[in-house]
Amino acid sequence: MSSTHRRLTLKVRIDVVSIFPEYLAALDLSLIGKARREGLLELAVHDLRDSTHDRHRTVDDTPYGGGAGMVMKPQPWSEALTNIRSQSPAPRPLLVVPSPAGAVFTQAMAYELAEKEHLVFACGRYEGIDERVLEWAAEHFEVRPVSLGDYVLNGGEVAVMAMVEAVGRLVPGVVGNPESLIEESHSDGLLEYPVYTKPAAWDGRDVPEVLLSGNHARIARWRRDEQLRRTAARRPDLISDLAIDDLDPADLGVLSVCGYHTVDGRLVRVNNAPSVE
16 A cells, blocks of 8 residues: 555544634634544644743744844743643654655655654744754654645644645544545545536536546546546646656656656656657
């Protein structure tokens, strides 16, 4: 079974630490909130300021060495994370730290995280978290900086919401139809095929005839071809990552039309090849 199609069995516990816990309230409106209420996963959001001990509940200070912005202080983080770890079902929870300097989050990583018994997400703000926190945390957690992409956000909350939803929906029972997880974009390294619903004709545009044919083999082939065409046009980097052994002659024929050929066991796009979608 491939890494993206493996069956997940663990019940996942998720803790999120933020100075804006209300920001994460939207998770309770989604399937993740429903799953939490039904006991399919555990989700708790913690206010970092609850781990401060001064009148102003201070979580940040000026950076050593100068520079713009503020840096999150180590003491509140160590206290908050220690409290969470003391209640962890796992001997070494995984601490995910959203950071533009981290590895890029992917569907494959979502499956990997969904196999962990306990995930802790640290939502940074300002110029980031004092680096010593990550050094300290590495003694008690498995620490992983993760990035949503090559851009900068005001804080980690948006990234954490995306990751929690991507991971949580992989927990068995969260998504009603498990087949939906297999057919989605990135589940097999390709973008999802186009989808259509009633009416069959709208605004002078018709649903592709093959989808009305009732011929399941033809439909499956059409969908696969559309995945390949769409991925080649929009995400050529994903095509380069495909394993030749996983492609049949029809797949290779579609990719050839899109400008790809096999060279030394890898797919290579011919320069100036037309984009086909």
